[in-house]
Amino acid sequence: MDSPLSPSSARKEAGMFLTLILLLSGRSQRAMAAQRQQGVECIVFNDEYLTCMWGSKEMPTANYSLYYWYIPPRTENHMPVECKHYLQEEGINTGCWFNHSEIIQFRTFYIHINATHEGRSLVIPTKAMKLQDLVKPAPPVNLTIQNISNNQLQLTWDSMYNKPRCLEYAVRYKSNKDTRWTEHLASGKIFSFPSVDYEKYYTFYVKSKINQYCGTTQLWSEWSVPVFWGNNATDKGVAEKQAPWFWIHVVLPTASLMLILVLVILLIRMERVWVIFMPRIPNPSKNFDELFNTHQGNFPEWAGVSKDVVESFKPNYNESFCHVSELPPKEGSSPLWGGRDKPRAPPGRSSAPASSSSPGLILSKKSYVGV
Structure with a gap:
């Protein structure tokens, strides 16, 4: 009789068996994958x-x-x-x-x-x-919207597929007041939108696929670049999506650059601005040189004073001279002042009458004659 296996040998054989099973299952799983x-x-x-x-x-x-x-x-x-x-x-x-x-x-x-x-x-x-x-066409291009009546729009587009007669199209549109997109099939490259609201803002997409006359496929092209129509003032969300990039990155920098360029040109060409910021210092030598060389020192003529003004300052009348002479006093006449009226001499001076060597002007009421 065979001797029974020891517990350790049994565990080793069981481990080897499990390892072999895992390897085989791994290979089979990779092959199945x-x-x-x-x-x-x-x-x-x-x-x-x-x-x-x-x-x-x-x-x-x-x-x-x-x-x-x-x-x-x-x-x-x-x-x-x-x-x-x-x-x-x-x-x-x-x-x-x-x-x-x-x-x-x-x-x-x-x-x-x-x-x-x-x-x-x-x-x-x-x-x-x-x-x-298995043909998947390219998306339509050049989407254009035209008003054909008061409330009717016409959407047209072009295709980059070399066999446009083999295509059919789907138009998808939605206004800013709608919550769902509306889709219509079109056999040609034209779609008429019968009724529009001028207070709404519409978005249009177009895609294409091979029609039943040229193949049996369900492969649609990608949606085209959208085209917009309407009053976007009622839809701030759409306006914010469409406007920021173009206005911030294109319009504003271009307008700012043009404004700066115009201001620089005006500053260069406007003499008044230069006079304000950089006033000219006059040269007096030239003006005085003209006074003495050209006008021969005639100041009124150099200053631009008219002849009439100059003549108005000249006197236009004659005045006779008045000669004053002294007459000696007559004998027996009394001086102009009496006892009380005798003038007092100033302090420090004698009150004696003036001598005949330096006679003073002794005038009476009749002591001068005007000639």
Whole structure:
């Protein structure tokens, strides 16, 4: 009989068994994860280029390779061709890019994507495709709004798709008073809006897709750049969204620069401003040189005084001179003053009568004659 295993040996064997199970389950899970890729997604952008992505939703665990071919008529042979332009992320192939010359519409397009991971061959499931059903047009451009009547608008636009007859359009609009967007389909590049309110502010978008006559696709383009119409004074929110960037970063700096430039030009060209800030100091030598050389010292003429004013200051009458002489006093006549009226001599002087050598002026009431 075999001897029973010791507890330690039994634990070791159980541990090894569990480790082997975990390794096998890990491999199987990674293989299943590689197989559970979301598949491939191919889109023809505006008939200009084609992309086929297999790592757009989940990062691949292996580096896949893509081979493609078109199923030709029975008289031709088809050979798979490997992708020439891989799209990578972190060094892993996540897609393939095809240029315009590699796109053939209205012929069945088939791809095969495979990889080798840990000795196993992995394949991403694909199916035959028709590229005319995978076209995603570019958004419409040049949106324009015109008033065609009092309450009716007409919205027009252009398309960058080279086959505009293959497109149908959807118009989305909303006013500043509405809470939901309204959408309408349009077969051509024109849309009439029957009733508008001039007190509202409207926003319009347009998108496009391939119509049923050129393909069976549900791939719409992105929404176009919006166009606006109406009175935005009633919608401060919309006005604040549209105006700040343009007015703050474009209009205000340009207007300020123009104003400063105009002020500088005016300051340079205005002589009065220069006289105020930098008054001129007169040179008196030139003025006096003119007085003595040109006007020969004639001050009134140099000062600009008119001749009439100068003549008005000249006297226009003659005045005769009056001569005064002294007459000697007659004998027996008494002086002008009497006993009481005799003048007193000033202090320090004698009160004696003046001598005949220095006679004083002794005048009587009849002692002077005017001639």
